[in-house]
Structure formats: C-alpha cells, structure tokens
Amino acid sequence: MSSTTRRILAPLFTFLLFLVAWQVISWGLKVPVYLLPSPLDIWNGGMRLGPTIFSNSLETLTTILIGFALSCAVGIPLGVLVSVNRVTSEAIYPLIVFLNAIPIVAIAPILVVIFGTDITARLIIVTLIAFFPIMVATASGILDTPEEMLDLARVAGASPLTEILTVRLPHAVAFIFGGLRIGVTVAVVGAVVAEFVNANKGLGFLVTSSTAQFAIPTAMACVVMLAIISVLLYESVNLVHRVFFGWSIRREAGH
Amino acid sequence: MLAVSDMPTGKNPTPDADAAASKPLIELSHVGVTFPTKRGDPVVAVEDFNLNIAREEIVSLVGPSGCGKSTVLRMLAGLLKPTSGDVWIGGDPNLRGFSEVAIVFQRATLLPWLTILKNVLYPVRVLKGRVGAEDIARAHDLLALVGLDDMAERMPHELSGGMQQRAAIARSLILDAKILLMDEPFGALDALTREDLQLDLLDIHARTKKTILLVTHSINEAVLLSDRVAVMSARPGRLQDLIEIDIPKPRSHESAALPAFIEYSQRIRDDIFGPRGHRKAVS
Ligand SMILES: Nc1ncnc2c1ncn2[C@@H]1O[C@H](COP(=O)(O)OP(=O)(O)OP(=O)(O)O)[C@@H](O)[C@H]1O
Numbered sequence: 001m002s003s004t005t006r007r008i009l010a011p012l013f014t015f016l017l018f019l020v021a022w023q024v025i026s027w028g029l030k031v032p033v034y035l036l037p038s039p040l041d042i043w044n045g046g047m048r049l050g051p052t053i054f055s056n057s058l059e060t061l062t063t064i065l066i067g068f069a070l071s072c073a074v075g076i077p078l079g080v081l082v083s084v085n086r087v088t089s090e091a092i093y094p095l096i097v098f099l100n101a102i103p104i105v106a107i108a109p110i111l112v113v114i115f116g117t118d119i120t121a122r123l124i125i126v127t128l129i130a131f132f133p134i135m136v137a138t139a140s141g142i143l144d145t146p147e148e149m150l151d152l153a154r155v156a157g158a159s160p161l162t163e164i165l166t167v168r169l170p171h172a173v174a175f176i177f178g179g180l181r182i183g184v185t186v187a188v189v190g191a192v193v194a195e196f197v198n199a200n201k202g203l204g205f206l207v208t209s210s211t212a213q214f215a216i217p218t219a220m221a222c223v224v225m226l227a228i229i230s231v232l233l234y235e236s237v238n239l240v241h242r243v244f245f246g247w248s249i250r251r252e253a254g255h
Numbered sequence: 256m257l258a259v260s261d262m263p264t265g266k267n268p269t270p271d272a273d274a275a276a277s278k279p280l281i282e283l284s285h286v287g288v289t290f291p292t293k294r295g296d297p298v299v300a301v302e303d304f305n306l307n308i309a310r311e312e313i314v315s316l317v318g319p320s321g322c323g324k325s326t327v328l329r330m331l332a333g334l335l336k337p338t339s340g341d342v343w344i345g346g347d348p349n350l351r352g353f354s355e356v357a358i359v360f361q362r363a364t365l366l367p368w369l370t371i372l373k374n375v376l377y378p379v380r381v382l383k384g385r386v387g388a389e390d391i392a393r394a395h396d397l398l399a400l401v402g403l404d405d406m407a408e409r410m411p412h413e414l415s416g417g418m419q420q421r422a423a424i425a426r427s428l429i430l431d432a433k434i435l436l437m438d439e440p441f442g443a444l445d446a447l448t449r450e451d452l453q454l455d456l457l458d459i460h461a462r463t464k465k466t467i468l469l470v471t472h473s474i475n476e477a478v479l480l481s482d483r484v485a486v487m488s489a490r491p492g493r494l495q496d497l498i499e500i501d502i503p504k505p506r507s508h509e510s511a512a513l514p515a516f517i518e519y520s521q522r523i524r525d526d527i528f529g530p531r532g533h534r535k536a537v538s
C-alpha cells in the first residue's frame with residue numbers, strides 16, 4: 001500500500017469503525033433517539049429533509065464565504081497596520097482587542113434588531129469572529145520579516161509601501177495562511193450562531209427549528225453537514241496555499 | 256558578457272571629471288556612531304573613524320568581532336546615519352540607494368518567492384517600478400558573469416549556498432552602482448567555494464571597475480583581494496592601521512605563497528591580536 005492511499009484509507013477505516021461502534025452501542029443499549037440518535041437515525045433524518053438540506057447548506061455556505069472574504073479584506077490590512085508602524089499600532093490595537101473581546105453570541109441578537117433579518121447582520125457576525133485570527137497571523141508574519149530582507153529593500157530605495165508589498169507581505173504569506181485556516185473554521189461557527197438568532201433559512205436555522213420539534217436526528221444531520229462544510233473549507237484553504245503559494249510551504253519544510 | 260564589460264566604469268573623459276576622479280569617491284571623516292540602549296550607557300560603536308577610498312579601489316575592513324565593521328558599511332549604504340562626522344559619496348553628503356551603492360550581505364538574502372532572475376531584477380523593480388526588456392537582458396548577462404545563466408528560472412531554495420551568493424552578487428551589479436559594499440560575503444560558504452568566489456570577485460572587479468569595500472574575517476582574503484586593508488580596533492571602533500597591499504596583479508591563490516603576502520598577513524595579525532599573535536612563533 002502506498003503512503004498516500006494509506007493516509008486516506010487509514011482514517012477512513014477508523015471513522016467507519018467509530019460509526020459502526022456507535023450504531024452497535026445504540027442498538028445494544030437501546031438509547032432513545034431523542035437522547036442520542038444512532039448514525040442510521042441521523043442518515044434517515046437527513047433523508048427526510050431531502051433536497052432542502054442542500055439548499056440550506058448553500059445558504060449557509062454563502063454566508064460563510066462572503067463573511068470569510070470580508071474577514072480577509074478587514075483582517076489582512078489591519079494586521080499590516082497594527083504591525084508596521086508604532087503610531088497606527090497604538091491607535092488601532094486597543095479598539096480591535098475590544099471588538100474581539102465582545103462575546104459574539106451576546107451581540108448577535110442586538111445586531112439582528114439593528115440590521116433586521118437579511119444577510120447583513122449575519123455577515124457582520126461572521127466577520128467579527130473571523131477577522132481576528134487573520135489579523136493576528138498577518139501581524140506576526142509582518143513582524144517576522146528578516147531584518148536583512150528589509151535592508152535589501154531599503155538600500156534598493158523602497159518606500160515603506162513598496163517594502164510592505166514586495167517584502168513584508170510575501171514573507172507573511174505562510175503566517176497569513178495559518179490565520180486563514182483558523183479563520184475559515186471560526187467563520188463556520190459564526191455563520192451558525194448568526195443563523196440561530198436570525199434566519200429563516202440555513203443549517204443553523206434548521207438545527208434550531210428541528211430541535212424545537214424534537215426532530216433530533218434531523219438536527220444532527222444538519223450538524224454533520226456543517227462539519228463536512230468546515231472540513232472542505234479548511235482543505236480548500238490548504239489547497240490554495242499549496243497551489244498558489246507553494247514556495248512558502250517549501251521554505252518552512254527546508255532548513 | 257560584452258554588455259557588462261562595456262558598461263561605464265566611472266572614468267570620465269572631461270578634464271573637470273578627471274579632477275573629480277582624483278578626489279576620493281568615499282570619504283569618511285571623523286565619523287562616530289553611538290547606539291542608544293534601553294538601560295545603561297549608550298554603545299559607542301564607531302569613534303573618530305577616518306577613511307578615504309578612491310575610485311576602482313578594493314579596500315578590506317578587518318577587525319575583531321563587534322568593532323563596528325558592519326556599522327560602517329550600513330552607514331555607507333544609507334541604512335544608518337552617523338551620530339557625528341561626515342560621510343560623503345562622490346562629493347555628495349546625501350546618500351542615494353542601490354543605483355549608487357549596492358550591498359551584498361553575509362547571507363545571500365534572496366527573496367524566496369521570486370525566481371533567481373526576478374531576484375536579480377528586484378532593485379530595478381523597486382527603483383523604476385517596472386522591468387524593461389533591456390533590464391532582463393542585462394540580468395541574464397550578469398547571471399552569465401557569475402556562472403548562473405542556466406539557473407535564471409530556478410527558485411532560490413533550489414540553489415546551493417555558493418550559487419545563492421553568486422546570485423546576490425549579480426543582483427548587486429544590476430543597477431551598475433559605482434560602489435559595492437560587501438559584508439562578509441563569503442563568510443557562510445565552505446572553503447573551496449570561497450576560494451572560487453574570491454577569484455570571481457577579482458575577475459568582476461577587473462571587468463566592471465567597481466569601487467569595493469569588503470568586510471571580512473579572513474586575513475588571507477583581505478590581503479588577496481585588496482589594494483588596501485583597513486584594520487579596526489575594538490570598542491570603540493577606530494581605524495588602527497591602514498596597509499597598502501603592494502602585490503602584483505592579476506593575483507591568484509598562488510600569490511599567497513609570496514613572502515610579501517605573508518608579511519602583510521603577519522602585520523594585520525599583529526594589529527589585531529597584538530603580541531599574543533606571535534606567541535606560537537616565539538615559543
Ligand atoms: N542597532 C544596534 N543597536 C545597538 N547596538 C548596536 C546596533 N548595531 C550594532 N550595535 C553595536 O555596535 C557594535 C558594532 O557592531 P557591528 O555589527 O558594526 O560589528 P562588526 O564589526 O560588524 O562585528 P562582526 O564582525 O561580529 O560582524 C557592537 O558592539 C554592537 O553591539
């Protein structure tokens with residue numbers, strides 16, 4: 001068996017074993033469905049939703065993706081601003097730490113009152129939760145730039161902006177992707193929280209509405225769907241990193 | 256190759272410029288550099304340092320670790336302002352960037368996200384904002400000069416340490432700066448690569464007529480490459496001795512066997528270590 005097939009098959013096997021064990025224990029102990037549905041119950045719960053689960057997944061995915069894009073658009077420039085210059089750092093950082101300290105779950109209902117039930121409130125919630133790890137990672141990368149690279153840029157006559165664009169940001173790429181990996185997973189959490197309090201569609205909404213009707217297997221099917229989305233997004237970030245910024249991975253692996 | 260050797264050498268035909276050419280290209284007069292420290296006394300890195308360097312000259316800066324060699328270089332590169340005294344380049348107290356003064360560091364410092372060719376072109380990109388066809392042609396010429404013509408499209412991590420340093424040297428020549436500053440450029444390389452690159456540097460100097468200030472920890476390297484060797488004393492860094500190296504050119508590693516070569520080396524060793532350097536020979 002080659003190492004790649006083993007890397008795929010081994011965890012798959014473990015996962016199947018886990019599902020089978022869960023199923024067997026559910027049968028054996030006769031655990032009531034409303035306490036803990038078995039894998040087959042969850043499967044059936046999902047099937048009962050039919051195509052609805054996919055349209056709602058798409059809804060949630062849209063919120064996650066737009067919110068994540070906004071988090072990048074906010075987090076990366078802020079990361080640069082707080083790291084590159086003493087004054088901007090001192091001016092901005094306290095506000096950002098304060099924003100990040102706000103418990104998202106607590107502020108979500110308030111945002112709904114302000115922005116209504118359209119996507120705006122949900123995007124704000126996702127962005128609030130996901131920009132921070134991206135910002136911190138960007139800032140660490142910017143600060144990590146080797147002094148000699150900066151000297152090179154300066155001797156070449158680079159302005160501070162050129163220095164950021166041609167040296168600091170490219171150097172920060174490996175760090176930024178670290179932040180994106182965390183950011184994309186918390187964006188999923190943010191989207192679900194947002195849908196809990198404010199939505200009539202989406203997986204988060206399905207979870208709350210199914211639970212209200214004691215349709216626990218259906219709710220669990222939605223949770224499984226969310227986990228799948230989360231894993232796929234995480235791997236997509238990895239893929240983009242590998243394909244478009246391969247040099248930054250090699251650099252880490254080497255030396 | 257031709258394009259490189261045909262490049263302007265800093266020699267000017269007009270009599271006016273001839274007068275300028277007889278003036279030193281680099282003048283450091285009574286230069287002092289003091290670094291403030293968070294706690295305690297400021298560090299005097301360089302004090303009352305005087306050195307003039309003529310056009311096309313190769314001068315080596317040697318001295319104990321921490322005596323301020325890099326500080327002098329960084330000052331000439333415009334990365335650092337002297338606390339006192341004057342630094343003049345080409346009669347101009349306002350230092351300019353890579354087009355006047357180029358620098359090679361101990362580590363190649365290639366940008367890992369750019370190909371070798373793009374690394375060599377990096378100063379052009381910064382200075383002009385864009386890279387023209389003639390710049391690319393010139394970069395290829397320079398890569399050929401340092402023996403890397405077939406590596407242009409490789410990424411830095413695919414090259415050995417010596418090759419990376421060659422690429423860094425090519426990069427330092429791209430804007431045709433008159434002055435080349437080198438801070439222990441071969442210090443991180445193995446002995447064989449080092450000897451190879453030393454000869455390459457002499458070759459490049461013969462072709463391009465750069466004015467070179469070289470920091471080195473190798474006395475042998477200083478004597479081999481330099482027209483003059485400046486020895487610095489430690490804390491605070493001052494000019495301790497300035498030695499004219501009168502060894503016929505072109506030089507090669509055979510020059511190291513000449514009695515004069517050995518005498519110069521011994522004198523530098525004495526300057527740095529004092530009588531301690533003799534102990535072995537005496538006992
Ligand atoms: N940015 C700085 N802040 C404070 N002190 C500094 C700074 N740069 C250099 N120094 C001090 O100045 C002195 C000279 O440093 P420099 O790097 O020029 O020495 P050097 O001769 O190049 O040494 P080496 O041979 O080890 O490279 C040292 O004592 C060093 O601690």
Ligand SMILES: [Mg+2]
Nearest residue numbers: 324325326438
């Ligand atoms: Mg040094």
